[in-house]
Amino acid sequence: MSVNNPSGFFENLWRDLTAARLRRTVRLGFKSLWLHRLRSLLTVLGIVFGVCSVIAMLAIGEGASWEAQERIKSLGSHNIILKSVKPPEEQKVSDKGSQSYVMQYGVTYTDVKNIRATIPGVTVVMPARLIREYAWNISRRVDCEMVGTVSWYPEMRNHRVAQGRFFTETDMDGKASVCVLGAEMVPALFPLESPLGKHIRVGANYYQVIGVMEPRGTDVKNEDKSDADSKTVGKYMYVPLETIKLRYGEVLMRRRTGSFEAERVQLHEVTVKVHSLEEVRSVADAIKQTLEHNHKKKDYDIVVPLEQLKQAEETKRIFNIVLGSIAAISLLVGGIGIMNIMLASVTERTREIGIRRALGARRHDIILQFLVETVLLAGAGGIIGVLLGVAIPFIVTWTAGMKTIVTLWSPVLAFTISALVGVVFGIYPALRAAQMDPVEALRHE
């Protein structure tokens, strides 16, 4: 019997397809697959792992990028941050010997004045000094970073006060000895009591704790790698800028093993808030020019969170493309695996096909039967994969503490694609089954 056009089978298939028929075919398919449970399971493993790894990787990637974006957002998308950086050639000199001299570098008060005076679109400027010190509560000691800053710090950095209050302009003007602790400081210094109203000692001076900031989570870890080693990670105490100026002056002394160095840094960090998002770029350029004009050496660094945000989004896009191709390959491999087994199954069930044809099954009935089986296999693989893929991120979060986000669309998409894989890779075996000659098929042993 000649094999005519396959498209004709599908037309007939479509015409004959009713809900009841489909339901019965699905039930029949389940029976056939259940008869070879182990083989069915092994067949779909490719799809299972493909779907599962895609969902899990997407969730982990999504979590990582969410963290990165949160961190950048916490710097403020309207902000431009200037940081003082020790110029590289100076570093070399100071490493060479133990001779002591005062290094002068970084962003200055003059820079701040210039920026405010000459660049339009700048609304607020927040200067900050950073000093590494030990903070004491009687006998408890914490290595921390003292941040000398201004009263509008919380709004600028989207960082809220959890308890108490932040210091005010009055505190600044009065050079008050008050401080606000970063959340990470509290357990180390005040494990048992509320820190509010207590005093902590830094160097020879006492500061009254007036507030505690909200925790920033893990994101602070990655910030400022350059000027904080593991001991001070996330441990900040905020003190009025004027107070710091009064206590420490502008020359910082540091004793290190065998050497002694001093630095003159006026401001470690300046945050510039720009009026509107559109202006961020141009203001950043303007600031760059202003600083280039006044600084002979590159002893500053300009961080534009908005640009970083864009970069993070771009990175995520690339990550998704890479992941998409991996997913495509693994689903292709899984699909070929299914097709392989279905072809074997068709050969093995030649006699069944012959019987069905003799009893009145048309070619498209056979197509439907095998196609449904393949789709069921792939779909079941997809479901198992989705379940595993959703479970893995939870396990990762639970064991490794990594942030993961399972987006709704990723399981839906993964499942749909795996079912589609079933259709695509099921067509060929189904056609092979349907094109068998009933006489030959019945004779098959």
Next chain:
Amino acid sequence: MAASIVQFEDVRKTYQMGPVTVEALRGVSFGIETGEYISIMGPSGCGKSTLLNLLGCLDRPTAGRYLLGVQDVSQMPDDELSAVRGERLGFVFQSYNLIQQLTVVENIEIPLYYQGRPEGESRERATELAARVGLEARLEHKPFELSGGQQQRVAIARALVNDPLVILADEPTGNLDSTSGSDILRLFDELNQQGKTIIMVTHDTSISKRTRRSIRLRDGQIESDVRQ
């Protein structure tokens, strides 16, 4: 004279086997009327299987006409032939040919399934026929849980379920011991007495003696056509 339900008119079938053309049937003509009980006999290679495949609409003749009922089915397209098989023919094979993953009652209702009959109705009819062949207690058993004789009974019930014009049996007792074989033959006798038309291929003369007409084939042609 009752109306002919099967009419073969000079039917020929040739196969191309590599370079050799094999003439399996060389002009076969006969008619079968309702209620007949016919055995087809002959040595192997005489064209019995080919004739049965043509009678069963599993294959198309190279030349000649085959009228089943009032319709010429000799050159029908594949899908229509499937429908003809499902609606007008019943098959009983030597090796039972039941589908292993299905239960007794599900096997019986297969022809109705492909006719698109509603599920409840098919189930009812299949159950009825299972009872007719004495398997009402085995409805939910799988074929491998049954003896050969029981499996052949399921096959007979399946061949009856669509109320066919003709039942085609291909050596139905070939795989059975003599006791269950004669049980099956008794069942065929009963069915014929109830008016079913049965065509049975066999090479056992004792079986052909039970039938009322015996067609003997040799070298693709009818050697004798005897009514007893």
